[in-house]
Amino acid sequence: MFFFFYNITSIFLVLPVSLYHWYRSVSRGRSPAFKERFGFLPREELAKIGGRPVIWLHAVSVGEAIAARPLLKALRAKYPCHAILVSNTTETGRAITSSFPEKDISLYFPFDFLPAVRRALEHIKPELIIIMETEIWPNFTRQAALRGIPVILANGRISDRSYSRYLAFKWFFRHALQLFSNLCMQTEVDRERIIAIGAPPERTLRIGNLKYDIPFRHLSPEDIIALKEHYTIPHELSVICAGSSHPGEEEHIISAYRELLVSRSDLFLVLVPRHPERAANVAALLANAGLAYRRRTDLAATSDVMFRSGEVLLVNTIGELMGLYALSDVVFVGGSLVPTGGHNLLEPASVGVPTIFGPHMTNFREIAALVLQHQAGIQVDTPADLAEAFQKLLSEPVLRQELGRNGLLMMRENGGATERHMEIIAGYLDTKFPSNNTKQRSN
Template identity: 50%
Template structure:
């Protein structure tokens, strides 16, 4: 099975590397991660790890990286002498990872070819590997077991969509899951599902969701005013932030915005696509529609504030929480189209009312809890979105109530980091 997997992955890699090089050249980027994905590191790249016990955290992309931050902070506090490295698959994940001050090194995750991961694991020599959510790389996991490196899945979840496929492929997944040392799952249902996939029941724990342990200070009035001035957002108009949006959603959000402004509801839209490389095409589309648009990268802190009907299009990475901080209401994307949603708790963390669509299958439990706590509004379609936005723009008391409801939910459900850390401590000390 592993030989066949290597051959298939090798064939895919030989196709993907030229694709990434061409795509990088087209977008004006250098694909810096390809060498690292092949396990080739420049001189001194791994120097921060020398002579230290290494803990390797792997988070595939942006959402998983942000979810891991409370755990990374706890690992740094518990083992200050250790070297913490974080790896990602995506470029956007890497950009977020580089901003985490508690880590010593950020790398691209290697291609899961047996000879590549074998070389990488020997060079990095981790004492513990922590995989965030559900990243199952057969060769990497198998080689870690062969080198007697404990490996833990944390914040684990098995979505409604993926579970039938995983269960149907149980004969393939069971031997891979046997190589894990521990499974820290978000819910009891996730624990049951991974057991049905073949994970040893005695290694499964329900530690709950690390996302409830996220921390971010709620900015005071002066800080919000300063951020608004930086972003050229008006001090006297409400700000609607549509974050992590996908194709198909921007059109809905923009139409709702234009219709409401035309109806006399005065506010400003900040649009933050999930993938900022799409902003160039989006800006052209806005120009064709006659919608005044300003790119975040073009703002230098000066100039007149945006007016109702204008759009601030965010083509940068790492500022989403700052935009949430200056918002009056938030829509979280990936939910009006069948993507499965994104983390709505980031808005609740900053006491913001959050709106999201019907497609929340990747955050099913979180969306249920937010609604139960009266921390947000779920909408079915464009007309419902327009009604929710209008209602929140016109009712500041409701905005405050929803923001506090969501924030209270976070406080009530905190503790996943401590429970997960206890498991990791046992693995490191055994």
């Protein structure tokens, strides 16, 4: 009965949802890709399946895509004869995953409209579906179950901010949650929360966080110099990278940078807004502050002109954050000075760079606690504390190196979630395709 009323309601929602999606895409200068989102998949993409069994992994946006990378590498290594399809909801997520060599096919996830879902599943016919973190779509999950396709929730989490909303709509989500074959949650708190929302306890497991399995290494001085040269940054400058910044944070980052420049002549700032389409707004802030800057997309035309101390690289691209973190001396991770919930602190930790972050880390509470426990970063209470934290790490190289080493140790001690996820996945694929993990990839 629930699904009957859900589908009746969805008929009336198709038009407003489509109009909203069209406006959102066009206003950001991107294609709405309605054909894929309604299940009409490109023939050239479907041809890449080539008769192979398909593993379908869905990662909503950039964060989920990056978290999925260790799992994708493991899937490619263990199942070389399977076609791996990666779907995304956002354009930025699609841009990231399109460059992943482990995948065979990139598509947009269909709207949870019954004809769209049926059409997509009938075209793809996956043997297994893996959904990253917390995406609960009733029609998609039910149609997969009706076709006997196992659906696994991987790296699942329920944030503090969303938990109350999920509970309030428990009557809605429990119907889909009951259809998941397994729900692999990051922490025991996440496990308890999703069970309270309606997940079956016997199929809900605490597996750990895939983000700890990001490949980690400490770069050599030669590697760092080469990275700096790639971005036309003089190797003698100390680099602050502010990554994944949000509205309301850039003003404080710029203010802290200007304050430091009063007493230092060896500084350089890399500023990476979370959403590249905001680059024009951030550029206006830099201009108003009297700071010279160049956009990342302009570097090719000015590759023979090195940056100078006091200038700014404004990054208006995606997919480069890890390299920018690696060349930096200190990293500030955004979404944490404003009540957004924070972003992933493990990325700078994985390249041995100390992290500064603000008080709003509700979406990454476990990771923030571990960073502080391992003394791999500094948490500031207010935006006014940002300049002092930068100055402390920049002026104390021994402390900076110690925090960087602690971050690498933290990554080493908390890994293993990929292997545990693969054990669950193998239970669905190995009995059906016992020889596929030994064959060579044939495409």
